[in-house]
Amino acid sequence: MSLLLLLAAPLAGAAVLTRAVGGVARAVNALTAAVTLAAAAAVVAAVARQGSVTALDGLLRADALSAWMAGLVGLIAALAALEAPRQVPPDEGRRFYPLLHLFTFTMLLAVTTDDVGLMWVAVEGTTLASVFLVNFERSRSSLEASYKYLLICSVGVAIAFAGTVLVYFADVQQFGDQAYALRWTTLLRLAPGLPAPVIQLAFVFLLVGYGTKAGLAPMHTWLPDAHSEAPAPVSALMSGVLLSVGLYAVLRFKAVVDLAAGPDFAGRLLVALGLASLGVAAAFLWAPRNYKRMLAYSSVEHVGVVCLGLGFGGPLGVAGAVLHIGNHALAKSVLFLLSGRIRAAYGTAEIPAVSGLLRAMPVTGRGFLVAMLALMGLPPFGLFVSEVMIFAAGFQAGYAPAAALGLALLVVAFSGLLRAAHRMLYGPVTGQVSENPHWASALPLGVALLMLVVTGLAWPPGLAGALGQIVSLLAP
């Protein structure tokens, strides 16, 4: 029931919002986000109680991993929807709100369906729903970004489709034509008997395909453009959860290939791609010029870190990777939302043009400072804990050189981020920038930052249990 509501709420909201204008649109937008978040919370609670929930004859199914992802999508979507009225001109709402909730719907569908094929359709749907959001400002550069985004992600996801066909082929060859051949539950059950070479080949396609969507280097080229050109709420959703939806698909298929061909194959590929992503990100983050692009490249960095965790494997690596997905979603979406406010105030996204942020915009500036510290992986924030888990797993699993290289690249990225943040936060105030220090406007973002402190300092009782459940699903 909660599962159906989770998908129906954003869809219905999007339908109503195509007709609504002005204050009504803003109200429906907030209501839709609230109902979606409540439904996501209900799914999380139900999964915590029963282990999994299903709907529509098993077509929809949420286990601990799906619940984790759905909870994150619901949360970040709510943050984005609350921030949207600040960023969207009132008369442009109909071009924005429906697509925003449709985008949320496609992401929720991707993580809650048990059908591999439907998940593919939903992941492709995320691109289609968000391409015009990227081009919302209708500038030349945003047009270019949306073109690149549509083309590269469509090709990437089509490559993933080839992988899906090969998985289906292996399944049907081995076990005959059966009604539920493309369900996760079926695949996991049959995986040990699937022909290893075919599944390995399929995984390469799937990793390249869904890795494109996840922003893994060298398939990341669409990401900095799309993230920096999209309006802030859309960037927050893209960076915070869309990338993780791509990773989610990789995660699920990794469990299948591990059972069919042993854990080393997928693990090594993921470590290699993770290091490549960290390298690309570190090279850019050494001296960033544009703060939205800086945040985008930092997403490439963190996707790389998650991949390292998955590649290192073991309960510690997988739990660290999944926790890192959540931590990064919180920190990065707060930063993108704040960057939207900064851009509105300063009129530019160039780092040299922004200075004195702490004095000019006390609320936004402080939030930006705290979120940047969290993103850099400093204690007491959650990213510190998940990064420690991931790299500890690397040293334990005999990947010491890879883990050491990864840490070195993280330090490079860290120093670049620190310098950029310092430049923006301190110094003389440029121009006539000011902010009405209205703390209520920062409340939702403050709550998100507080949650990061919670995952960093004191895990709530359910968190370890949830991570344990996810690990038992992915690394049995």
Next chain:
Amino acid sequence: MTALTNLLAFLGLVVTLLIVWRQGWPGRLALFVAQSLLLALLAVVIGILAGKPGLLVVAAVVVLLKAWLIPRALARMGAGTPVLRPLAPGRSSAVPLLVSGGLVVVAYAVMLPVNAATTLPTEGGIPLAFAMALIGLFVCVTGRDALGHLLGFLMFENGIFGLALLATYGLPGLVEAGVFLDVLAIVLLMEGVVLRVRREHDSIDVDRLRELRG
């Protein structure tokens, strides 16, 4: 059955190579329609011989979508582009054709595990279909304008569709429907983007989109 499906897959590859060879736009579009029709025919043949009536519906959708609706959208996008591009030095078809030939070999090598895992009567066509997909990808990444990119993407998609037909006799209906809707949506969205590019830049040459760097 083996002879017929092999022949159709082979003809599909020939048409794919012809698309690489042709440089003018309406000619490439006509060849793409031919490729799609061949795939529809392949679906009919496999549907009849393997006793899968659902594939006849799929074939009808392919004809409707890829031989009519999508080519029409492509023609709208291409209206105004020169029929025959003046051939610049170094832009002859020889090198792309050579690469495509290499890709056929690559396709056979990559599909070795798949062919080893099956004794289907249609297995001979599997590497050919995959070669179509690879060549499509090649056309896509080397495309000089939006039409080239999109055409390459659609050829890639056709190749994967052929692979699905030959290796698994089609996919579950829900997935198949999703894929078709998806391709149509991509083409229509791309048309929207391309028309906007043309309005702003007087050209669909995406080489002119060069603002975002770093």
